[in-house]
Amino acid sequence: MILQKLRGFSATVALGVVLTAGVPAIVGSIAQAATTTLHASAAVNVRTGPGTSNARIGVLYPGDEVAATGSSINGWTPVNYQGRKAWVSTRYLAGGGYTPSTTTTSATGSAWTTANLNLRAGAGTTARVLATLPAGTEVNRTGKVSGDWAAVTSDKGSGWVHGNYLSASQVSAAPASTSSSVPTGNSAPSTVGTRYATTTLNLWTASSGSRYVGTVSKGTALKYTGTARGGRTQVVVKGAARWVTSAYLSASKPGSAASSASASGEGQATTxxxxxxxxxxxxxxxxxxxxxxxxxxxxxxxxxxxxxxxxxxxxxxxxxxxxxxxxxxxxxxxxxxxxxxxxxxxxxxxxxxxxxxxxxxxx
Missing domain, CATH: 2.40.40.10 (RlpA-like domain)
Incomplete structure (x- = not known):
């Protein structure tokens, strides 16, 4: 009986050694504490279970903070994500002293915020908010990025903002609409000149929104009213006021030297x-x-x-x-x-x- 108990004890110890040896070295450091504050070292999926076959419920970006709730298992760490238990690949997690790495890119110079945007002390939503930049604020991109985050300077100081809300072209608030200034529907406003479609264009019913009522082909001459808003220009087609994407209008017919470049300056000439x-x-x-x-x-x-x-x-x-x-x-x-x-x-x-x-x- 004593020999059988000892043999069972040895087997348990051996199994523990095998399991420990099979876990990557990084797991050991994370497994030291039951609850540990960690940071994502790269953009990584958050899943419902420990494996890629489990559903994805979110994403951590470089520098995002997350609380580990237990030891890593087979390369996956249990975490508390937005109040629920979830799992993240251990290889993309680092300790509390993590500093997001940055790389220099060509995205430098002026940019404008497209929404009210938080200026943060670091590249992540857990970083301290330094200020709020109203929509249309001009910032200067330093060329440093970390995931979707960009380092900028502004009149409210230097910090990090989410790059999804930056535009390379100037953004301004749309003027208040009035029934007399921007006719729509079947009324035909006066026009000030002609522009040509450089590609097939949707005829939108308004300066914003996704409703359109047809198309015009490349090369179509369009009478325009001189009103532009939200990236669209108002034109008159068959006696009705419509809107088309401004970037695809040219003062000369497609194919001539004068119309070879994009009107927007944002590279949209390449279709x-x-x-x-x-x-x-x-x-x-x-x-x-x-x-x-x-x-x-x-x-x-x-x-x-x-x-x-x-x-x-x-x-x-x-x-x-x-x-x-x-x-x-x-x-x-x-x-x-x-x-x-x-x-x-x-x-x-x-x-x-x-x-x-x-x-x-x-x-």
């Missing part, structure tokens, strides 16, 4: 290309002020005008979808589009995370 696309599903306000809807076919792009439609194709399977730009990002090298979950799922499995795509700007 096709290839890049990497990712997806996101965080509950947040998008850069144009909408509440993000993971089931809507929308996307984030760094410079395309809001409400621009883009056809995105997965060359691996030939599937394509059309999305509407309503957000800014992604701020990761090599990626040009961040799709909603619904849009990404239409062309690929979300398990892919990031895929190569072809895109065509439709206007």
């Amino acid at each position: 096709t290309g290839s890049c990497l696309a990712s997806y996101y599903d965080e509950d947040q306000l998008t850069a144009n002020g909408e509440r993000f809807n993971t089931n809507a076919f929308t996307a984030a792009h760094k410079t395309l005008k809001f409400n621009t439609r883009v056809r995105v194709t997965n060359p691996a399977n030939g599937k394509s979808t059309v999305v509407r730009i309503n957000d800014r990002g992604p701020y990761v090298w090599g990626r040009c589009l961040d799709l909603s979950t619904a849009a990404f799922s239409a062309i690929a499995s979300t398990g892919s995370g990031v895929i190569p795509v072809r895109y065509t700007v439709l206007g």
Whole structure:
């Protein structure tokens, strides 16, 4: 009996040694305390269980703080995420003394906030708020980024802001609308000149929103009223006031030297290309002020005008979808589009995370 008990005790010790040896070295440091404050060292998914097969319920960005609630298990750490138990890959977590690394990029110079934006002491939502920058505030980007966060200087001091809410072009509050200044519907306001469509354009019913009533083809001559708002220009088509994307209007017909550049100065003259696309599903306000809807076919792009439609194709399977730009990002090298979950799922499995795509700007 004594020999059997000793043999059982030895087996238990041996099993404990095997389990400990199978855990990466970093787990040991995290496992020292039952509750530990950690920080994300890279953008990492937060999941319902310890493994990639479990549902994703959020994302931690570099520098974001999270509380570990226990020891790591097989490379996954249990954490308290927004009041619920969740799991994060241990390799992307660091101790409380973590300082977000930064890299120098070409994104320097002036930018404007597209919403009321917190200026923080560090690159993360847990960093102290230094000031609030109203929409339209001009800031200077230093070239340092950490994940989706950008280091800036402003008239309220230096700090970090979320890059999704910065625009390379000046942002100003829309003037109050009046029934006499901006006619809509079937009334025909006076026009001041002619502009030409440089691509197929949607005819929007208002200066904002997603409702349109048709298209005009590339090269169409459009009489315009001289009123521009929210990235759209008011035109008169068949006796009715409509709106078109300003970036795709030119003073000369397409094909001439004068119309070869984009009117917006934001690179929209290039209507096709290839890049990497990712997806996101965080509950947040998008850069144009909408509440993000993971089931809507929308996307984030760094410079395309809001409400621009883009056809995105997965060359691996030939599937394509059309999305509407309503957000800014992604701020990761090599990626040009961040799709909603619904849009990404239409062309690929979300398990892919990031895929190569072809895109065509439709206007």
